[in-house]
Amino acid sequence: QVQLQESGPGLVKPSETLSLICSVSGGSMTSHNYHWAWIRQPPGKGLEWIGSIDHSGSTYNNPSLKSRATILVDTSKAQVSLKLSSLTAADTAVYYCARAKVAATLDWFDPWGQGTLVTVSS
Amino acid sequence: SSELTQDPTVSVALGQTARITCQGDSLRLFYTSWYQQKPGQAPVVVIYGKNNRPLGIPDRFSGSASGNTASLTITGAQAEDEADYYCHSRDSSGAVVLFGGGTKLTVL
Numbered sequence: 756q757v758q759l760q761e762s763g764p765g766l767v768k769p770s771e772t773l774s775l776i777c778s779v780s781g782g783s784m785t786s787h788n789y790h791w792a793w794i795r796q797p798p799g800k801g802l803e804w805i806g807s808i809d810h811s812g813s814t815y816n817n818p819s820l821k822s823r824a825t826i827l828v829d830t831s832k833a834q835v836s837l838k839l840s841s842l843t844a845a846d847t848a849v850y851y852c853a854r855a856k857v858a859a860t861l862d863w864f865d866p867w868g869q870g871t872l873v874t875v876s877s
Numbered sequence: 878s879s880e881l882t883q884d885p886t887v888s889v890a891l892g893q894t895a896r897i898t899c900q901g902d903s904l905r906l907f908y909t910s911w912y913q914q915k916p917g918q919a920p921v922v923v924i925y926g927k928n929n930r931p932l933g934i935p936d937r938f939s940g941s942a943s944g945n946t947a948s949l950t951i952t953g954a955q956a957e958d959e960a961d962y963y964c965h966s967r968d969s970s971g972a973v974v975l976f977g978g979g980t981k982l983t984v985l
Contacts, residue, residue, distance in 0.1 A: 792974070802912075802920065802963055804974035817973060851919055862974070863910035863925035864965070870919050 757782035759852050759868035766874050771842055773873060777835040777852030784830045785810045790855040791828060791835040792864060795848040803848075807855055808835060842875045849873075879903075879968045881977035888983045895951040897980045899964030902945055909947035910965045911940060913958075914979075920963060924949060951982075959984045 763775035777791070784791070793805040806816040808826045816824055825838040835852055849872050853864040881901040889895035899909055908927065912920035922931055924940035937952045947966075951958055964977040 794976075801979045802965075802976040804976065807974070815972065815974075856925075860906065860971075861908040861910075861926045862967070863922050864912070864920070865922045865925075865931060867919040867921070 757854060757866055759854065759866060761850060761852050761868045761871040763850075763871055763873065765872060766876065767842055768877050769843055769875055773837070773839040773842055773846070773875075775837045775839075775850055775852075775871065775873070777837075777868060779833045779835065779854075784828065784833055784835075788856060788858075790815070790857050790862070791826075792853045792855050793824070793826060793835075793837045794851045794853055794864070794867075795846075796851070796870075797845075797848045805837065805839070805850075809857075844875050847873065847875045879973065879975065881964055881966060881975045883962075883964060883977035883980045885978070886981045886983065888985055889951070889954045890985050891956065892953055895954045895958070895982060895984075897949045897951075897962050897964075897982065899947045899949075899966075899977045900945055901966065901975070901977075903969045903975070904942060904945050904947050904966055906969060907967045907971065909940065909942060911938075911947075911949045912963045912965065914961045914963065923962075954982075954984050956984050958982060 760778045790807040792807040808814045823840045827836045849870040851870045853867040910925040914920040923938045928940045939950045
């Protein structure tokens, strides 16, 4: 059973770059049917997709983040990373990693990590 | 289209049927998935695709779609079903993942 665990700093300063790691256990990262995604949720608000990456390293990003997000996969370490630059208070959120099962006209996220709260403040 | 629209709140009496809807032009092209999120917890998928339930999800949860609207139906709602529910699909280009704004389900 695949499990995901996010890790990273809980507090970062405005204008800095956030770095998060998602550690994957209990399953292979190399299946072509799966993507690995980052999703965030500001306090009291809804879910926002940040981006996804497949096993070959091809990435898919939310254009609303204006290229601030970089997602990488390291299958040898069973990790997916997220870097988010030029942080502002609006980036304060719980950040989740999730596995996406992807088909032609359908995808779904399962499982999700427990999430990690990141606060952007000086 | 780049938006999925959900009603912010839905209420249902205990044991009755709750229907949560999600509207968006892209739903004519792509299937919808539904997630349940309880306070302090990560979302959990309850329905994906045409009407598929992951293992462990009660059969009172079902999904359907017509035109630009997808629906999550909870038949015989239980107190433990009180949660936020999010729909998920893609935009019309297929390149961008979208979430609806979420519906808070209250079981009375």
